[in-house]
Amino acid sequence: MNPLTQGATQIVVPMAAAPSDPRAAAAKAAAFAAIEQAFGQEVDFLKTLVRHPSTRGQTNGVQHLVAATLHAMGLRVDEVPVEPERIAGRPGFSPADWPYDGLFQVVGTLPAAGAGGMAATGGRSLILNGHVDVVSPEPVGHWTRDPWAGEVAGGRMYGRGTGDMKAGVGAMIYALKAVQAAGIGLGGDVLVETVLDEECGGNGTLALLAQGYRAGAAVIPEPSGLGLTRAHLGVLWCRIRVRGRAAHAGAASRAVNAVEKAYVVLQAIKTLEAEANRPEARHPLYAAVEHPLNYNVGVIHGGDWPSSVPEACTLEVRFACYPGEALDAVQARLCDGVLRAAAADDWLREHPPELTFFGFRGEGAVYDLDGDLVRAVAASHAQVLGTPLPVGVSTASDDRRFFQLYHGIPAVCYGPIGGQLHAVDEWVDLESLRACTCVLAGVLIDWCGVA
Ligand SMILES: [Zn+2]
CATH class of the missing domain: 3.30.70.360 (Alpha-Beta Plaits)
Incomplete structure (x- = not known):
């Protein structure tokens, strides 16, 4: 679901101190250059994601694509089933009356660089989490473009799931790709998760947490309009x-x-x-x-x-x-x-x-604005966009609650600018996708540290 940002105010979020580590500054510059260079590929990748009509129960095709992409990046890739009986008693469970048989979720893990792992680097681990399920595009006849084509026009890509939230999924994968392409060894483990069922309750993210996939923090690039929401319903x-x-x-x-x-x-x-x-x-x-x-x-x-x-x-x-x-x-x-x-x-x-x-x-939830993770996002946003991070509230819900409310893992939603979410002619702004990818790369470097 989309975090429709409303009541955005210029609350000044305290940023992380300017990186005293010159390696971090150099690493970010190199990662931003890599994002620039590969941006055409990133847009093509998003188009391929959009061409999989991944409504509820139809997510395996796009999950196979993500799994193959993460595997080619050298990540350890787990294809994880959802077992409702294992999560039914857990806080946050949604009583689904639809089946999960044969469906799987993807977790790609990139361990911290170096021989000793995080114990040696002192870095922190990070989850990048995005949902690949999308809502129905019906009535398709009302669209002015094919909802499953990923047509690009006027700086936007159109199609079901472009904004909510395949652009975010592309951004998190290409942010990590850029870090790799720039030759940066991160100090913390990175987990890339693509989940199902966010649009109908979040049992996908709940299942991954129940199966033991945890980290020091989580970022979900829902289409937040390059801003932060401090609460959702x-x-x-x-x-x-x-x-x-x-x-x-x-x-x-x-x-x-x-x-x-x-x-x-x-x-x-x-x-x-x-x-x-x-x-x-x-x-x-x-x-x-x-x-x-x-x-x-x-x-x-x-x-x-x-x-x-x-x-x-x-x-x-x-x-x-x-x-x-x-x-x-x-x-x-x-x-x-x-x-x-x-x-x-x-x-x-x-x-x-x-x-x-x-x-x-x-459940609804309110999130702290003074943690290290928010500071890292605010600093990275300010560096990439040159403006303070806007903060509003969401009139929808999102999967952050599973991390923060039930597992004590700080989580933020931060993602590109999209429109017509859950409606005809859904779109995402491609310049905001580029900016979001840079911000996520900056957060990876700041949060995980450079090994
Ligand atoms: Zn969403």
Whole structure:
């Protein structure tokens, strides 16, 4: 999911001290030159990633490509299955009702340079994590370009997943490639992870952490617009089944149309959304955001014949909540609100809608701005862009929470500028991809150290 950055302010993030180590400064200059030289290849690589239509369950093709690329770079490559039974009891698990059979994730490991590893260098390890799953491009007929072609025009690449977040995946791989091409030995281990299911709850990243892939910090190049988000929301998915009483359309006045009754539920959701967005109900970090909590009816299924009164209608809704709100309490409040609204309807009082929370179940979170990792990102951003690092909040969610909330691993999202995310004609700005790749290379050098 994309961290839609809102309320961006010029909070001045303290930067790491100017590198006193002249080796680090020289290493960065060499890495930036390597990124410049290989940028055409990086854009081609992104295009190849985009040409894999990696919607949920269809991610193996793009994972094979990433695995081969990391292998060719000399990394140790693990292809790791997701075993839901191993993560089901863990904090942050999303109760998925879809299968993981045969799917795998990729972890490429580049150990610290030199014989003694990190013990000898005193460096720190870093995870670069990106998701390769993308949302559906439907209706494809509304796009002005092929969603799976990666067409370049006007400094942008268009296509599903360009912004969210295959450009970020390309950036993290090409940042490491540039460090290698410049002959820099990093002082810490680097793990390059490409995960699935970020768009539906994050079980991919959770599974890698459960399988023991850990480091001193993690960077996720989601399309943050070359800025940082200091908070993201919690997200809950819910399926709401509404019953009617079927009949021939000729007898519709004596039947109950489930699609029409679903409208009562839809209105209740919008009322609850308005209540949750009241200024006095807001988390302080979201006080200046225009409409922080979006209760989105994303799917509706009802009926199958114009001349039949539908017996059933199902809504699938994405709810959101603030950092610090307990998901169980939010869930209870939403159920209560929908059922109270339904009780005002004669039919729905006797046949209440059934709410099932499924899939995405992620907590909101606030992140510190004063850690070493943020300092390294701010310093690298300032060096590459010549401006202070913008900081805002996200009205979506992202996989940072698994690292920071449940495993104590500092994590940031920092990535390129993208637009039309989850919509038609999604794009990423290619100059921002170049800048992001440089910033990530700088972070690798500053965080891991030069061996
Ligand atoms: Zn994303």
